[in-house]
Amino acid sequence: MFESIKNKIKNFEPLTKNSYGRLWNEKSGNNQLDWYTEMHNSCLPMHEDFIDFLKKNSFKTILEIGCGTGYYPINSRDLFKDKIYTGLDFSQTAIETCKRNSKFDFICTDFIKFNFEKKFDFIFSHAVIDHVYDIEKFIEKIFNLSTKYAYITSYRGFFSELEKHKMNWNGSEGSYYNDISIKTIKKQLTSLGLKESEFNLRSIKVDDNGTDDDYQTIIEIIKETSNN
Numbered sequence: 001m002f003e004s005i006k007n008k009i010k011n012f013e014p015l016t017k018n019s020y021g022r023l024w025n026e027k028s029g030n031n032q033l034d035w036y037t038e039m040h041n042s043c044l045p046m047h048e049d050f051i052d053f054l055k056k057n058s059f060k061t062i063l064e065i066g067c068g069t070g071y072y073p074i075n076s077r078d079l080f081k082d083k084i085y086t087g088l089d090f091s092q093t094a095i096e097t098c099k100r101n102s103k104f105d106f107i108c109t110d111f112i113k114f115n116f117e118k119k120f121d122f123i124f125s126h127a128v129i130d131h132v133y134d135i136e137k138f139i140e141k142i143f144n145l146s147t148k149y150a151y152i153t154s155y156r157g158f159f160s161e162l163e164k165h166k167m168n169w170n171g172s173e174g175s176y177y178n179d180i181s182i183k184t185i186k187k188q189l190t191s192l193g194l195k196e197s198e199f200n201l202r203s204i205k206v207d208d209n210g211t212d213d214d215y216q217t218i219i220e221i222i223k224e225t226s227n228n
C-alpha cells in the first residue's frame with residue numbers, strides 16, 4: 001500500500017477549523033498528480049472490482065466523492081461516456097487540475113457539509129471514508145443522495161470484529177486514519193431502512209504482507225426501489 005498514506009499517527013494537534021484536509025490542500029502540480037496516480041495504482045485489484053460493478057449496473061448520473069486530480073474522469077473517461085459524471089473533492093488544487101483537463105463537472109467542497117440540489121443514480125468513493133471526520137454522516141449522506149446505487153471502499157483493512165469505528169487524528173496531515181467497523185456499518189445501513197438484500201459488505205485481498213491493509217473493504221448498496 002502507498003507508503004505516505006499508510007503512515008501511522010506521528011503527532012497529535014487539536015482539531016482546528018482550518019486544519020482538516022491540510023495534506024490534500026498543500027499538494028499541487030506534478031507532485032500532486034504523481035501522488036494520486038501512485039495511490040490509484042496501489043489499489044488495482046479493488047479498481048478492477050469497481051469497474052466490474054460499473055459495467056454490470058446501469059445508471060445515468062454519477063457522483064465521485066474524493067476524485068482527487070481526476071484519475072477516473074481523465075484516464076478512464078471512457079467508462080463514463082454517455083453518462084453525466086460529477087467529481088467532488090475537498091482539495092482546491094486537485095479540482096483545478098480536474099477542470100483544466102476534463103469537460104465533466106467538478107465541485108470543490110466538503111462533501112459532508114455541502115447542500116446538494118439533486119440526487120445521483122450512482123455515488124462512489126475510494127479511500128475517503130478512511131479519512132473523514134464523521135463516518136456516520138458520510139454514509140448517511142451517500143445513502144440519502146443516491147437514488148439507487150453506491151460503492152464505497154476503504155483501503156485500511158476489513159475490520160469485521162471491531163465493535164465501533166476507530167478514529168485516529170493526525171494533526172500534521174490534518175486527517176483522520178479510520179478503521180471502519182463492519183458491524184457498525186451494517187447496523188447503520190439497517191437503521192437507515194435497507195434490507196440485507198440491498199447491501200453487501202465484503203473484503204477484497206490486495207496484498208500479502210501480513211498486515212491489515214492486505215484486505216480492503218467494499219460497501220455496495222443497490223436499493224430495490226429507486227428514490228428519485
Ligand SMILES: C[S@@+](CC[C@H](N)C(=O)[O-])C[C@H]1O[C@@H](n2cnc3c(N)ncnc32)[C@H](O)[C@@H]1O
Pocket residue numbers: 005021024036039040065066067068088089090091094109110111112125126127128131132
Ligand atoms: C486518500 S485520497 C483518495 C483519492 C482517490 N479517491 C483515490 O482513491 O486515489 C482522499 C481524498 O478525499 C478527499 N476528501 C477527504 N475528505 C473529504 C471531504 N470531507 N469532502 C470532500 N473530499 C474529501 C481528499 O481531498 C483526497 O483527495
